[in-house]
Amino acid sequence: MESLTPRPHISARPAAPLTGSIGVPGDKSISHRALMFGALAIGQTRISGLLEGEDVLRTAGAMRALGAEISRDGADWLVAGRGIGGLTEPADVLDMGNSGTAARLLAGILASHDLYAVMTGDASLRKRPMARVIEPLKGTGAQFFARSGNRLPLTIIGTREAMPLTYRLPVASAQVKSAVLLAGLNARGVTEVEEPEPTRDHSENMLRHFGAQVSVERAGKGRLIRLTGQPELRAADVVVPGDPSSAAFPIAAALLVPGSKVTITGAGLNPLRTGLFESLREMGAELTIENARIEGGEPVGDIVAAYTELRAVDVPAERAPSMIDEYPILAVLCAAANGTSRLRGLSELRVKESDRLSATAALLRVNGVQVEIEGDDLIIHGTGSIPGGGLVETHMDHRLAMSALVLGQASKEPARIDDASFIDTSFPGFLTLMRGLGANMVAA
Numbered sequence: 001m002e003s004l005t006p007r008p009h010i011s012a013r014p015a016a017p018l019t020g021s022i023g024v025p026g027d028k029s030i031s032h033r034a035l036m037f038g039a040l041a042i043g044q045t046r047i048s049g050l051l052e053g054e055d056v057l058r059t060a061g062a063m064r065a066l067g068a069e070i071s072r073d074g075a076d077w078l079v080a081g082r083g084i085g086g087l088t089e090p091a092d093v094l095d096m097g098n099s100g101t102a103a104r105l106l107a108g109i110l111a112s113h114d115l116y117a118v119m120t121g122d123a124s125l126r127k128r129p130m131a132r133v134i135e136p137l138k139g140t141g142a143q144f145f146a147r148s149g150n151r152l153p154l155t156i157i158g159t160r161e162a163m164p165l166t167y168r169l170p171v172a173s174a175q176v177k178s179a180v181l182l183a184g185l186n187a188r189g190v191t192e193v194e195e196p197e198p199t200r201d202h203s204e205n206m207l208r209h210f211g212a213q214v215s216v217e218r219a220g221k222g223r224l225i226r227l228t229g230q231p232e233l234r235a236a237d238v239v240v241p242g243d244p245s246s247a248a249f250p251i252a253a254a255l256l257v258p259g260s261k262v263t264i265t266g267a268g269l270n271p272l273r274t275g276l277f278e279s280l281r282e283m284g285a286e287l288t289i290e291n292a293r294i295e296g297g298e299p300v301g302d303i304v305a306a307y308t309e310l311r312a313v314d315v316p317a318e319r320a321p322s323m324i325d326e327y328p329i330l331a332v333l334c335a336a337a338n339g340t341s342r343l344r345g346l347s348e349l350r351v352k353e354s355d356r357l358s359a360t361a362a363l364l365r366v367n368g369v370q371v372e373i374e375g376d377d378l379i380i381h382g383t384g385s386i387p388g389g390g391l392v393e394t395h396m397d398h399r400l401a402m403s404a405l406v407l408g409q410a411s412k413e414p415a416r417i418d419d420a421s422f423i424d425t426s427f428p429g430f431l432t433l434m435r436g437l438g439a440n441m442v443a444a
């Protein structure tokens with residue numbers, strides 16, 4: 001499973017201005033869902049712009065092992081679905097690699113299928129909490145047997161007669177919301193999920209696109225989502241926009257390196273994903289959106305970012321769900337800004353691909369930045385320039401790796417990472433694309 005070959009170290013050095021126009025790979029969240037929903041629909045779903053990153057390829061492998069036919073057709077992907085309740089028992093363990101989204105959403109699907117399945121993942125995923133999905137999903141009647149601490153490997157014995165769930169999420173998590181909704185697809189009756197704050201709504205949007213009945217209403221600060229069970233999901237074509245969470249890295253590099261101006265074309269701009277851009281505007285960033293349009297049911301646009309002397313920011317906890325994956329790169333930008341920034345309410349970062357709260361603090365500290373963690377807040381003392389010179393431990397976490405490489409574009413001394421291999425989980429081609437813009441990232 002884990003490779004014995006040496007991990008590729010990369011050194012990032014201060015760069016000349018970054019310029020150019022690029023597209024980033026497809027949205028990771030939407031790509032997982034397109035494959036899963038396609039596998040549950042009747043007919044053939046065509047997906048264009050699918051992210052061909054490791055995480056999504058794990059989902060493709062798992063859906064194939066469950067009986068869906070999935071193939072590549074030129075640049076598109078085709079999924080011949082099995083219909084709701086139609087997945088078949090996998091002959092072997094399902095290995096979800098590094099992907100929490102794949103594991104948690106699939107747990108929801110498997111709960112309401114009458115089959116036996118075992119799911120595992122890499123060393124990072126095997127540390128991540130699964131109780132957040134196991135607890136609600138048990139209410140369907142499915143059985144779950146996990147390693148201590150509710151970690152993978154996880155055995156799921158799904159049920160033929162799933163009960164529809166009524167569940168209020170204790171934490172704002174699109175993965176848990178989606179797991180409950182997906183279990184509800186094959187339950188008789190209405191599944192209800194209430195979220196304390198709105199989280200990315202790609203599942204709701206795409207379920208409707210495939211013909212399911214989903215209603216959404218406001219509930220306090222959050223939302224109440226209702227799904228009518230056992231719909232006939234019909235195959236539907238999906239156009240995957242560029243991932244705004246991937247766009248964040250070239251945008252940050254452009255903001256950091258004097259003289260830079262970069263355009264990211266066709267990036268997804270779902271308002272439940274754009275908290276980073278709101279925060280960057282508060283920092284004074286020169287950021288504009290051009291050609292705003294709707295593509296495949298999702299808002300999309302071209303983002304233009306140009307070098308800016310940034311000021312510090314205070315990001316409220318309520319914004320976290322709309323930028324949950326962007327804190328490591330925002331922290332790098334705060335380190336280069338003038339003044340003390342406070343990023344609030346980051347408890348969920350502790351259970352990502354790594355403990356991203358402490359690992360982001362360590363990433364900055366090893367590069368000479370003064371940082372504190374106070375409760376669930378990250379405080380960064382920016383001085384307008386980053387010393388650099390550190391070797392960053394990336395803990396099998398793609399976003400830490402890319403954040404450190406962007407930091408090195410603007411720090412006084414080069415910054416290095418201990419392992420570039422996990423970048424491919426979400427952003428295959430990152431180094432080539434960044435080098436094409438003028439970034440200075442070399443094997444070390």
Ligand code: S3P
Pocket residue numbers: 028029030101172173174175176178200324325348
């Ligand atoms: C995702 C939800 C978020 C996010 C992850 C993708 C999704 O996780 O961090 O990268 O596709 O639903 P949580 O639901 O755990 O916040």
